[in-house]
Amino acid sequence: MASTAACESIEDSLKLSGKKSFAGIPEATFVEDVDAYMKDREGVESILRQLDEQHGKYKFMELNLLARKKKLKSQIPDIQKSLDMIQVLEAKKKTNEQIETHFLLSDLLYSRAIIEPTDKVCLWLGANVMLEYTLEDAKALLEKNHETARKNLSQVHHDLDFLRDQMTTTEVNMARLYNWDVKRRQALNAK
Numbered sequence: 001m002a003s004t005a006a007c008e009s010i011e012d013s014l015k016l017s018g019k020k021s022f023a024g025i026p027e028a029t030f031v032e033d034v035d036a037y038m039k040d041r042e043g044v045e046s047i048l049r050q051l052d053e054q055h056g057k058y059k060f061m062e063l064n065l066l067a068r069k070k071k072l073k074s075q076i077p078d079i080q081k082s083l084d085m086i087q088v089l090e091a092k093k094k095t096n097e098q099i100e101t102h103f104l105l106s107d108l109l110y111s112r113a114i115i116e117p118t119d120k121v122c123l124w125l126g127a128n129v130m131l132e133y134t135l136e137d138a139k140a141l142l143e144k145n146h147e148t149a150r151k152n153l154s155q156v157h158h159d160l161d162f163l164r165d166q167m168t169t170t171e172v173n174m175a176r177l178y179n180w181d182v183k184r185r186q187a188l189n190a191k
Contacts, residue, residue, distance in 0.1 A: 022155040028169040034180040044181040072153040
């Protein structure tokens with residue numbers, strides 16, 4: 001149900017912006033009447049080349065979106081684990097308990113550690129930057145990042161669906177133009 005609501009809000013935001021894709025993917029136009037389409041144009045080979053180039057661009061966009069999807073799918077569980085750890089730290093702080101854990105020193109070498117109750121935590125922000133936050137601030141930041149990552153993932157899913165439709169439309173156009181050219185050549189040879 002939450003994903004349905006997210007999809008509806010995504011569709012609403014696209015309608016408001018007047019776009020069909022978040023990534024600005026150009027829409028492929030379907031050629032209804034090939035005869036009328038080719039009437040003012042010369043050389044089906046050049047048009048087929050253009051469509052093939054457009055299809056190649058769509059494939060490139062698809063690879064980029066799939067890489068982004070993979071990155072987001074790995075980020076979301078990491079953010080959730082951090083949120084869970086903050087909840088553990090908050091609970092241990094309330095009961096004034098220590099946490100006994102093991103941490104990785106190097107490959108296959110762990111050390112035992114005891115963590116005193118605390119109200120601060122350090123978060124990696126990226127680019128070799130780590131900042132200290134209060135538990136409340138860290139939780140708010142991570143919740144915001146989690147929501148943003150989920151929203152971005154749903155946008156990537158939408159764009160991938162839209163992109164696949166454009167690729168299919170381009171492939172159908174290419175096939176129809178090729179078949180039209182074959183029939184035209186056969187008619188010329190018959191004369």
